[in-house]
Amino acid sequence: MSPTEQQDHYADTAFRTDTIPRQAPPPAKSTWKKLGSNLDVARLPWGNYIGVNPTLYEYDNEWFEDYQYMKEDYLNYAMINEARWSKFVDEDISLLYRFLRFWFVVFSHGFSFIGGGGYFITGIVALCTVLFLFAADNIIDALTPLIIVASVCGIATALRRLYETYSIRFYKSNKNWSDDIAFCRRTGMVKSFQGNFPFYEFDAFIEMRADMKGNQFHSLKVRHRYPQHSKDERNGLPLDFDFPADGNIAQLYAMWDMLGRYMDVSQPLPDIPRLEPFRHLDPTTKAFDEAGKRDRPATYWRDLYAKASEKELKQWREEHRKVVEAAPWGSRTDLMAQSVPGYGGSYTAEPEDVNAYGRFPNKADRFVERAEAKDASPQNKRDGH
Known part of the structure; x- marks a missing residue:
């Protein structure tokens, strides 16, 4: 049985932070500039989850509107479920x-x-x-x-x-979300037009851009580390994906943290409204919930949105933004440095004060070297694919 046919349990290729294999060195930072990337502020660390979700996904009005309209069909037509996080809408229309x-x-x-x-x-x-x-x-x-x-x-x-x-x-x-362009939890693979690649071959970058008026803003890019295997032959650009947050740089850290936990089958699914209807379908999450570790009713988010007013949701969003900003995002060790030779040398620094940089980016901001990960596990010494 192939990994994609294993419907009741995870494939052998499913992602776990303690089984990341040894991999090839990354390309030099200058290579990315030749490939047309924008100014990368920081590469975010792997592993060491904080467990805080971005506000955009924690309090999401669009989710409840979709759920109300689709009801039982929500399970079949949602962008994100227990198996995959789709990144492409396949519309076969004129x-x-x-x-x-x-x-x-x-x-x-x-x-x-x-x-x-x-x-x-x-x-x-x-x-x-x-x-x-x-x-x-x-x-x-x-x-x-x-x-x-x-x-x-x-x-x-x-x-x-x-x-x-x-x-x-x-x-x-x-609105047919494609299973062919997606981050797949069950298999640990990222599927794309350029091919299918293991999740551990992708890195997250906070990318700084400027609009026509010179205003700066940040976005989260999840980019394949080895462009020689995945760049688009039509335009030469590297394979990457955008994940939205609400613009604050701490929210982008939270987005990467949530994506990592979503793909890591040793972790339960992130406890967000869009994934609540699927929790019982994921083995790790089902065991987590049945053990009482979630400490919430099975329909917690559905009931909350059904009863809450917009004023209450707005207040909770503001409170949650403070939680995201207060989380210790900066200066964490990077798990991937154990498995990729020269990983730290390709991108070494991040803002010393994550939240201050997100609010007021300027040339005077200080960047610090990320601490190196210690205690490499035996699994990380075997050859990667």
Whole structure:
């Protein structure tokens, strides 16, 4: 039975931090510049999990909207489940369909009385109707524009209601998350158009960019360490993936921490809303929960979102941001240095104060050398693939 066919347990290739094999040295840092990467602020450490999730995934309104719309179908059409974290939407539809769908959503959501501009537009026309009521030849002529606008917004509202009621059909036909471009927990592999590679061959970088106005912002890049095996032949760029957070640099550390725990089958699935419906399907997580270590009801997140107000969620988000920023992200030893010769020499430094750098990046910031990992395990001495 091949690894991808093992549905009830993990494949032999599944990722565990204590079984990372010996690997080839990484390319020099200058190689990445030739491949077109932006300015890398820091390479984040492997292992040594903090166990804090990014706020974007801990308190996520979109999750509950998807869950409410899809209900039992959520298990089949979610971006992330107990087996894989998909990074690509496979839409087998025509350009004409995409064009019509775009304008349908613009109309139904933009002019609707539900969360759209329906009341605002109708109110403006109503005000104009009152101002010009006495200039019209008769009241019918004066009210006609208002009647037309109100009718259009009413139609948009009805279409939005239909969209929300039957959105699962829309979702199924247009939001098919691919199993072929994904981070796969059961097998420990990262699947891509360029091939399939072990998760331990990827590194996480905080990348600094600038917009057209010169404003700086940061993003998390998870990039394959060996571009000679995975770069895109069409454009020569290395294989990498973006993972969103809310922009704060500590949130990017939390995102990498959560992804590592998601892929590491020695760890339970991260306790976030999107993964709660799948916890019982993952062996490690199921054992963790049945042992009472989660210390939460099986439907904790679902019940919380069903009862919480937006004001409460906003307060919890702010409180959680403080938790993320207070976590000890900086100056941790890097587990991968045990398994990759010359690993520390390719990227050695990170901001001395992670949170201060995230808020106020400037040339005066100090960078520190990361402490080297000690006590290499015997498993790390065998040859890598």
